[in-house]
Structure formats: structure tokens, C-alpha cells
Amino acid sequence: MTIYSLEQIKAAGWLKQSNYIGGAWVAADDGRIIGVDDPATATRIGDIPWVGATETRQPSTRRTPPSKRGPAGERAALLGRMADALSLSRQTT
Known part of the structure; x- marks a missing residue:
């Protein structure tokens, strides 16, 4: 990271x-x-x-229309990566 x-x-x-x-x-x-x-x-x-x-x-x-938000799977993957980064950050501080 x-x-x-x-x-x-x-x-x-x-x-x-x-x-x-x-x-x-x-x-x-x-x-x-x-x-x-x-x-x-x-x-x-x-x-x-x-x-x-x-x-x-x-x-x-x-509210942003669904057509501009991107596929749910991509948004979920992004949120997962953000959660992983936050978790890693908390472990190293």
C-alpha cells in the first residue's frame, strides 16, 4: 500500500x-x-x-442517477478496498 x-x-x-x-x-x-x-x-x-x-x-x-453511479459490484469493490486501507492504517499506527 x-x-x-x-x-x-x-x-x-x-x-x-x-x-x-x-x-x-x-x-x-x-x-x-x-x-x-x-x-x-x-x-x-x-x-x-x-x-x-x-x-x-x-x-x-x-441524488446521482443510477446511470452515473457505476455498477454496484464496482462500487462494492471500491468500498472494500477503502475499508482494507483504513484497517491497515489503524494497525500501523
């Missing part, structure tokens, strides 16, 4: 500082944000929009 630093994740463009709601990356309508800190070090990792009911009820952010 490859472990990436926060700097590598940011450089690769993998760190999204927005909320993924209903298949779209969205910001807060009013521009409010909330800081995200690493609980182990209290270091600021990034910021995310502070969204509420208004943003989640917009047509563009409603």
Missing part, C-alpha cells in the same frame, strides 16, 4: 475543498467555510464550504 503525504495529495489535485453533493462539487451559497484540522496534530488541512439545506435541495445537487 502506498501512503501519500498531504503535500503530495494537494499537488496531485486530489484534495477537494468543496462538498460533493448529488454528483457535483458545490460551494456554500453564502461563501461560508469551515476549517478542517488533523485531529492528531491540530494542523489545518484545508477548508470546506459550510453548506445547508439550500445547497442540498438544489436540482443540480440532488
